[in-house]
Amino acid sequence: xxxxxxxxxxxxxxxxxxKMMREWSxxxxxxxxxxxxxxxxxxxxxxxxxxxxxxPNPVLVGMHLAxxxxxxxxxxxxxxxxxxxxxxxxxxxxTVDQLTEGRxxxxxxxxxxxxxxxxxxxxxDRRDSATNYRLxxxxxxxxxxxxxxxxxxxxxxxxxxxxxxxSEDDKRVYENDPHxxxxxxxxxxxxxxxxxxxxxxxxxxxxxxxxxxxxxARRGHSVIGVARSFEGTREAWTKYQETAAEITGKDLPLGxxxxxxxLNIMRxxxxxxxxxxxxxxxxxxxxxxxxxxxxLNLNWARDGFxxxxxxxxxxxxxxxxxxxxxxxxxxxxxxADFVIERIDKLRSELNCQHVTIWPNxxxxxxxxxxxxIDKFAERVMPY
Numbered sequence: 001x002x003x004x005x006x007x008x009x010x011x012x013x014x015x016x017x018x019k020m021m022r023e024w025s026x027x028x029x030x031x032x033x034x035x036x037x038x039x040x041x042x043x044x045x046x047x048x049x050x051x052x053x054x055x056p057n058p059v060l061v062g063m064h065l066a067x068x069x070x071x072x073x074x075x076x077x078x079x080x081x082x083x084x085x086x087x088x089x090x091x092x093x094x095t096v097d098q099l100t101e102g103r104x105x106x107x108x109x110x111x112x113x114x115x116x117x118x119x120x121x122x123x124x125d126r127r128d129s130a131t132n133y134r135l136x137x138x139x140x141x142x143x144x145x146x147x148x149x150x151x152x153x154x155x156x157x158x159x160x161x162x163x164x165x166x167s168e169d170d171k172r173v174y175e176n177d178p179h180x181x182x183x184x185x186x187x188x189x190x191x192x193x194x195x196x197x198x199x200x201x202x203x204x205x206x207x208x209x210x211x212x213x214x215x216x217a218r219r220g221h222s223v224i225g226v227a228r229s230f231e232g233t234r235e236a237w238t239k240y241q242e243t244a245a246e247i248t249g250k251d252l253p254l255g256x257x258x259x260x261x262x263l264n265i266m267r268x269x270x271x272x273x274x275x276x277x278x279x280x281x282x283x284x285x286x287x288x289x290x291x292x293x294x295x296l297n298l299n300w301a302r303d304g305f306x307x308x309x310x311x312x313x314x315x316x317x318x319x320x321x322x323x324x325x326x327x328x329x330x331x332x333x334x335x336a337d338f339v340i341e342r343i344d345k346l347r348s349e350l351n352c353q354h355v356t357i358w359p360n361x362x363x364x365x366x367x368x369x370x371x372x373i374d375k376f377a378e379r380v381m382p383y
Contacts, residue, residue, distance in 0.1 A: 001347065002262060003381050004038040004356035005031040006077070008369050012288045012362050014050045023366050024061065025068045027359075030370060032069035034377030038105050039065055040077035040224070040266070040356055045116040058107075059092050066100045075105030077224055077266065077356075078206035081139040082110060082117050082124030082132055087161065087191060089139075090146035097195040104197070107224060108143075109206040110136045123158060134158075140219070146191040147200040151178045153188045162186045202261055208304075210236045217243035222261040224356065229328035230345070231307040237263055237350055255351040262354035265346060267332045268325070270361040271372045271379075275334040282333045283322045285362020290321040305330060333361060336379035343380065 007024040031039050041061050042054030055061050062074030074096070079089060097104040110132055111117040117124035123135045138156045145152050154161045166186040174180035179188045195201055203221035205212060208228050213236040216223045228236055240263065241254050248258045255263045268286065272278035294301055303312050305328060316324060325331045332339045346352035357376055359369050 001343075001352075002037050002354040003035070003376075004040060004075075004264065004266075004354070005034075005036045005373065006040050006042075006266070006356060006358045006360070008359050008366060009042070009052060009054050010362075010366075011053050011360060012051055012285065012292055015052050017052055020052055021055075021061070023370075025065065027370060027373065028065040028069050028072060030373055030377075032072040034373065035381060036072065036377070038073040038075045038356075040075045040105075040107060041065075042077050043080050043083075045083070046114075046119070059089075059096060062104075063096050063099065066096070066103055071103075073103045073105055074100070075204070076107040078107035078109035078204070080111040080117065081108050081143070082135045083120040084139070086139040086142035086159065087146055087189075090143050090191060091193070093143075093201070094147060094193045094195045097197055097201050098193050100196075102196040102201075104195075104201045106201045106203045107206050108136075108140060108203060121158075144200065146189075147195050150190065151188040152191050162189050202259075204261070204264055208232075208236070210239045210308075213237070213240040214243045216240065217257075218247055220247075220257070220259055222257050222263055224264045224266055226266045226358070227305055227330065229305050229307060229310065229330060231310055232305060232328075233265065233346075234350055235307040235309075253351050255353055263352075264354045264356055265352060266356040266358050267330065267342075268361065269332040269339070269357040269359050269372070269376070270364065270369065271332075271334070271336050271339060271375045272368075273335065275338050278334045278338075279322070281364055281368070282361035283320070285364060286322045286325065286331065286333070287320050289360070289362045290325070332357065336375055339376070339380050340383050344383075 007027045010020055028039050041058035043058045044054040045056050047053040058076040066074050093106055111126060113126040117126055123131050126132050135158050138158050142154055142159060145154055168174045168180065168184040174184040179186065179190050181187045204224045205216045205221060206224045208225055213223055217240045225233060225236060237254055241252055244252050244258050252258060270278055270282045272281060302316060302324060329342060332342055343355060359373055
């Protein structure tokens with residue numbers, strides 16, 4: 001089974017950015033020594049009240065963490081494609097892949113329903129979901145084209161490359177160069193570098209909606225899922241399996257992609273010596289985080305976590321977030337044995353072969369969270 005990790009963002013509490021980033025390096029070393037495969041890093045922008053949330057550049061931070069470790073892979077959960085110029089992002093990711101000699105996993109996403117995306121591109125506004133999705137898909141196509149085509153050109157709804165109107169006068173520049181026409185007009189781009197991994201690094205889409213799983217299956221990449229109940233996960237994974245079978249003509253096991261990648265479940269995580277201790281230490285932070293997060297992403301309203309056949313009761317609607325998330329198996333917070341039971345259920349019922357711990361219980365000091373990661377490596381991973 002593959003185990004991945006993440007770092008602690010201290011979401012919902014004022015925290016010095018420099019101190020937090022130094023903690024990320026320490027965490028990456030613990031993940032590396034503990035046998036985790038990849039450290040995934042979120043991308044967020046414009047958080048108010050001085051609260052740090054992830055970082056604005058997971059590609060840059062990932063490159064730093066790769067230099068601080070020996071074998072740990074680095075990935076983004078995720079690069080928000082509508083927020084980036086797609087060619088610049090393709091160059092940056094390929095550069096990291098080359099510098100780390102293939103220790104890069106790529107995470108992509110559309111972004112949360114917040115004020116961020118529209119600041120980078122007027123068509124990225126998630127309030128217009130259809131336009132945002134078209135921009136996301138076009139950016140994705142450009143990313144793949146820039147990585148795999150030596151003579152790259154693209155004309156779409158939002159971007160055209162090369163931009164028309166550029167010509168060279170000196171034949172020494174354009175003669176016998178496939179990127180130029182016979183009179184020196186620029187007709188294609190040579191995007192460099194190409195990735196170290198061929199044809200490109202493995203791609204995971206950070207998503208939770210069943211429709212996004214269907215999109216990923218049609219495009220042939222995997223998914224990192226964060227916010228679906230156990231039955232919601234079963235629903236999404238089944239849709240992925242059915243769609244992948246339709247596209248490829250092959251019967252695939254649940255949780256496995258046609259290209260051999262695995263669907264990835266990320267869960268908020270914290271281990272203490274007993275369930276009671278973990279609950280006592282993590283409850284306030286979980287309640288605070290989800291109170292804030294639902295305001296940023298309405299898909300994280302309670303019914304958005306559930307499968308289509310699950311129905312919220314009045315009790316569900318009035319529970320504290322901690323109790324609600326535990327009831328629907330969205331947290332790995334408890335003793336090591338409790339976490340093992342949750343992972344064993346995923347493995348036995350859904351053929352889950354890939355999980356990521358998100359060590360962000362909130363409002364807990366860094367050292368206990370780091371010890372919690374150590375306990376996961378020592379107690380949970382061997383099972």
